[in-house]
Amino acid sequence: xxxxxxxxxxxxxxxxxxxxxxxxxxxxxxxxxxxxxxxxxxxxxxxxxxxxxxxxxxxxxxxxxxxxxxxxxxxxxxxxxxxxxxxxxxxxxxxxxxxxxxxxxxxxxxxxxxxxxxxxxxxxxxxxxxxxxxxxxxxxxxxxxxxxxxxxxxxxxxxxxxxxxxxxxxxxxxxxxxxxxxxxxxxxxxxxxxxxxxxxxxxxxxxxxxxxxxxxxxxxxxxxxxxxxxxxxxxxxxxxxxxxxxxxxxxxxxxxxxxxxxxxxxxxxxxxxxxxxxxxxxxxxxxxxxxxxxxxxxxxxxxxxxxxxxxxxxx
Amino acid sequence: xxxxxxxxxxxxxxxxxxxxxxxxxxxxxxxxxxxxxxxxxxxxxxxxxxxxxxxxxxxxxxxxxxxxxxxxxxxxxxxxxxxxxxxxxxxxxxxxxxxxxxxxxxxxxxxxxxxxxxxxxxxxxxxxxxxxxxxxxxxxxxxxxxxxxxxxxxxxxxxxxxxxxxxxxxxxxxxxxxxxxxxxxxxxxxxxxxxxxxxxxxxxxxxxxxxxxxxxxxxxxxxxxxxxxxxxxxxxxxxxxxxxxxxxxxxxxxxxxxxxxxxxxxxxxxxxxxxxxxxxxxxxxxxxxxxxxxx
Numbered sequence: 001x002x003x004x005x006x007x008x009x010x011x012x013x014x015x016x017x018x019x020x021x022x023x024x025x026x027x028x029x030x031x032x033x034x035x036x037x038x039x040x041x042x043x044x045x046x047x048x049x050x051x052x053x054x055x056x057x058x059x060x061x062x063x064x065x066x067x068x069x070x071x072x073x074x075x076x077x078x079x080x081x082x083x084x085x086x087x088x089x090x091x092x093x094x095x096x097x098x099x100x101x102x103x104x105x106x107x108x109x110x111x112x113x114x115x116x117x118x119x120x121x122x123x124x125x126x127x128x129x130x131x132x133x134x135x136x137x138x139x140x141x142x143x144x145x146x147x148x149x150x151x152x153x154x155x156x157x158x159x160x161x162x163x164x165x166x167x168x169x170x171x172x173x174x175x176x177x178x179x180x181x182x183x184x185x186x187x188x189x190x191x192x193x194x195x196x197x198x199x200x201x202x203x204x205x206x207x208x209x210x211x212x213x214x215x216x217x218x219x220x221x222x223x224x225x226x227x228x229x230x231x232x233x234x235x236x237x238x239x240x241x242x243x244x245x246x247x248x249x250x251x252x253x254x255x256x257x258x259x260x261x262x263x264x265x266x267x268x269x270x271x272x273x274x275x276x277x278x279x280x281x282x283x284x285x286x287x288x289x290x291x292x293x294x295x296x297x298x299x300x301x302x303x304x305x306x307x308x309x310x311x312x313x314x315x
Numbered sequence: 316x317x318x319x320x321x322x323x324x325x326x327x328x329x330x331x332x333x334x335x336x337x338x339x340x341x342x343x344x345x346x347x348x349x350x351x352x353x354x355x356x357x358x359x360x361x362x363x364x365x366x367x368x369x370x371x372x373x374x375x376x377x378x379x380x381x382x383x384x385x386x387x388x389x390x391x392x393x394x395x396x397x398x399x400x401x402x403x404x405x406x407x408x409x410x411x412x413x414x415x416x417x418x419x420x421x422x423x424x425x426x427x428x429x430x431x432x433x434x435x436x437x438x439x440x441x442x443x444x445x446x447x448x449x450x451x452x453x454x455x456x457x458x459x460x461x462x463x464x465x466x467x468x469x470x471x472x473x474x475x476x477x478x479x480x481x482x483x484x485x486x487x488x489x490x491x492x493x494x495x496x497x498x499x500x501x502x503x504x505x506x507x508x509x510x511x512x513x514x515x516x517x518x519x520x521x522x523x524x525x526x527x528x529x530x531x532x533x534x535x536x537x538x539x540x541x542x543x544x545x546x547x548x549x550x551x552x553x554x555x556x557x558x559x560x561x562x563x564x565x566x567x568x569x570x571x572x573x574x575x576x577x578x579x580x581x582x583x584x585x586x587x588x589x590x591x592x593x594x595x596x597x598x599x600x601x602x603x604x605x606x607x608x609x610x
Binding site: 032035036038039042043045046047049050052053056063064065066111112114115117118119121122124126127130133134136137139140141142143144145147148149150151152155156169170172173176180195196199205208209230233234236237241251252255256259260263267268271272274275278279282 | 316321322323324325326327328329332333337338344407418429430433436437438439441443446447448450452485488539546552564571577580588
């Protein structure tokens with residue numbers, strides 16, 4: 001493993017650690033153990049608690065902290081009163097989350113795609129401020145957005161009350177930016193040469209758009225749809241501020257309300273369903289993007305897509 | 316080849332949406348913050364015209380942030396928690412990011428996937444996980460009793476500052492590591508080789524080449540996690556719930572959902588947004604400056 005340390009000579013542990021640290025800086029291209037241990041410990045620390053929480057959704061007993069045996073179905077649908085499927089509150093929350101995420105995806109994606117096109121190609125007065133404006137929802141703390149939307153529906157757009165409509169409007173507002181970032185990245189990487197070539201060969205502008213630009217943008221459009229679905233279903237703050245009460249509760253709101261009131265494992269099951277759905281959406285986005293852009297990649301650039309997918313999520 | 320108006324028209328719906336549901340709402344906050352109160356119901360009446368703004372209530376709320384006044388304690392506590400949380404995050408993030416970008420080699424892809432995974436697990440789920448683990452009969456206490464570190468379960472969730480800071484670190488650290496990895500990845504390997512060839516020791520290379528070149532990544536990571544932490548109200552509520560650990564976000568939440576004073580809440584939101592805007596502006600300024608220095 002290590003190119004530096006010879007383990008046999010380390011008798012004095014203090015000197016051993018020092019030796020390793022020195023070896024670590026002496027050969028920065030080697031494989032230093034200390035950093036490796038820190039990194040893997042970090043990975044375990046971030047991921048294992050969530051895995052344990054999901055595990056407790058399969059608990060046979062009524063505790064989310066004491067393991068009482070395995071039961072795959074009880075808290076998902078088998079328990080006649082408290083399971084996610086049988087408890088009306090939890091079931092409604094699941095449907096509300098899916099509904100919000102679905103509507104958000106259908107509204108934010110077209111608006112975001114058009115905005116990305118505009119921002120990538122519109123050169124003129126107003127383009128820079130528009131670019132700037134698009135970035136703001138990503139870096140504004142959610143509570144500021146939540147408060148401002150809450151107040152605007154109360155005092156300005158008084159015809160919209162806290163409701164599912166308000167929740168959708170709020171979530172679309174911050175989802176647009178995600179779409180723009182994914183799609184604009186794609187637009188910048190495909191350039192304008194293909195459309196120019198098509199135009200030179202006699203395509204009309206409409207044909208350029210439909211036959212050249214749209215197919216090239218499709219991977220990014222589909223990926224951004226899935227990403228909007230995922231960020232929307234995970235969103236808590238905006239959905240909560242614009243909630244109409246119990247009828248508008250989404251999964252995160254339910255988790256928030258129940259977490260400190262002696263929750264049953266059905267809450268873990270509900271949150272776990274949320275995790276499954278999000279991960280499926282993101283996986284679908286990733287696989288679709290990779291599949292539709294196969295043959296475009298240069299060898300050795302793997303990993304960059306993965307980092308990009310994470311770096312657009314600022315919440 | 317395309318008509319000149321096309322791209323502008325494409326941008327229009329999105330810009331319109333953002334103006335209507337991002338800029339106007341923010342002005343609503345300002346309007347309520349500088350508005351007056353209904354004399355009978357004590358409900359806020361927003362004032363839209365800047366000429367008529369009523370600064371009395373706003374100044375009164377702002378005065379609460381001065382040392383010794385109502386919000387001073389909450390403000391200091393929030394700043395303290397965030398300072399510790401960001402520092403601890405940085406101490407953990409840097410070695411991890413350094414390892415991933417320099418030494419991971421064949422494991423780099425799997426490490427990046429694991430690094431991004433928490434982004435796609437709902438934040439509330441990640442907190443719920445710790446609520447279960449830290450419960451009096453949870454696994455952490457079981458372990459501590461089993462190893463005889465403590466004779467009886469510790470009530471971690473009963474309002475400890477340490478638990479809140481821990482939860483903040485756990486919640487936001489993934490957002491810090493990613494920009495750090497990106498910054499360390501961008502460093503040209505030949506610069507490090509040059510430094511070694513010219514006789515610098517390994518630690519000199521680290522402190523005089525790698526660290527300065529990753530400065531923007533460190534700053535970026537810190538800003539990116541500081542912004543949402545200032546608005547966080549759910550983390551302290553979930554892992555502590557005690558008034559001893561309330562943060563600024565809890566205070567704002569309280570004014571809207573608990574008390575009848577949305578105008579005070581609006582003022583605090585405005586102050587918070589302006590304060591964070593300065594932080595953000597400083598960050599953008601240093602990014603621009605760093606890019607200029609490079610050219």
